[in-house]
Amino acid sequence: MRKGAIFYNRTGFFTLLNREVHRFMKVYIQTILAPLLSNILFLGIFGGILQSRDIGLEGVGYLQFLVPGLVTMGAIFASFQNPSFSIVAQKFQNTIQDLNSYPISDTEKTLAYVLGGAFRGVLVGVLTYVATIFFVGYTIEYPILFFVAIFAISCIFASIGLITGLYLNNFEKMNFVLAIVITPLTFLGGVFFEISKLEGVLSLSRFLNPIYPLVNLSRYMYLGASEGNILIHTGIAGVLLVGAFAFAWYTLKNGVGIKVD
Template sequence: MGKNLIFYNKIGFVTLLKREIHRFMKVSVQTILAPLLSNILYLGIFGGMLQTREVGIEGISYLHFLVPGLTTMGAILSAFQNPAFSIIVQKFQNTIQDLNSYPISDIEKSLAFILGGTFRGLLVGTLTYLATAFFVGYTIEYPLFFFISLSVTSFIFASIGLISGLLLDSFEKLNFVLAIVITPLTYIGGVFFEITKLPGILSKIRYINPIYPLVNLTRYTYIGVYEGNLLLQLLAGSIFLIGLFLTAVYIFKKGYGIKID
């Protein structure tokens, strides 16, 4: 009965969380510096070429429009990769079954992997903001909510990363999801341009693209303006947060990708 409690073993939970954080910090050049440099290059290329481009939001420059999109994109990709690749590595090393013997609850195990990914996503997103601040300034309209938005976005995609890691069995399949599904949805999710300016059916994709409301919420906290219905986007973000976390815990509890039949 105790194993159903959220914190059945706090020491074990913290130990697993620290392991997940230490795992990506050991290779910080690859996990932190590389995505940070990529985002700075995006800012240099798109910002340099399109800095005079008019944005459909009065009083907002393109660079200011771009920064929250880049921070969100960095958080999304990093948060997804951390638990996903951690689980796949353990499958590759044939140590994934060891998770069954950890004296902590399934919620604690899931939460440790997800929070590890959340921390990495928030770290990359925050460092991206700090790096771009040299070009556009440090001003944030709602600083607290900006970091809350990045944290929620990171938590959501860390949950998706955990689900993907459990359900998939190879790096090739995981990279397919990352390259063919998540990355394109990010690009057309409002990172680089206003969704309403996309032609035809592409502008309608925002209604089924889960990344769009998250990018838009972060942009609102950064510059104080937004596209679409903010309340609906807040509702969508809340549903994603709760639904994906519960799904990840359920899959973990069922032992998909962990237990041997």
């Protein structure tokens, strides 16, 4: 083991990653099937009521418009919840200090939590897409890039989930962030409707809501068409990915929520 090395314990890294994946797979009904069912219900309710609604994207039906939004939303929620609730659970069990004794680098710790959350996010997203095949078919304009985008979005929110879990110390606060911050931003991020049709103060969502360019990015990869400038939104996604991971690494490295004063 080399002091200061970024990666020096492959076994330890994969052990922590496996623990994070195994943890949510043990309760797959709650962590995988429940959000999948919610997304299918959203598709059925909104798709059934608004199926004939005109979309500002030529040749695109509302159900097609809705699918990438639901996939992205499922990935966002699942990837955020995995590391955040894992860290808070360790605090609740009074085992969070053990993280300091893991024989792996801070980068490996951060990467294990982020990839564990991203795996859950991608899994929920992919299963949501598979479920929608029965309603809209399986055609994706850029299939590889679509799933790369879902993975990147999952990594962003897994990093944010890790940061939030380190800063907060109970499940009530975690649920508050999820319900009062993440959920409204997602719903106003273009999942169910075109942001360009919002009026008044809500129209500012296209400039202030960081989730909007992420939803737009996945929608472009799925449909080949979207609102706004896709190059700018791709750049924003890249900045969010690097920035969120770097801040998660910095937070963990400084022992926020881990070190005992």
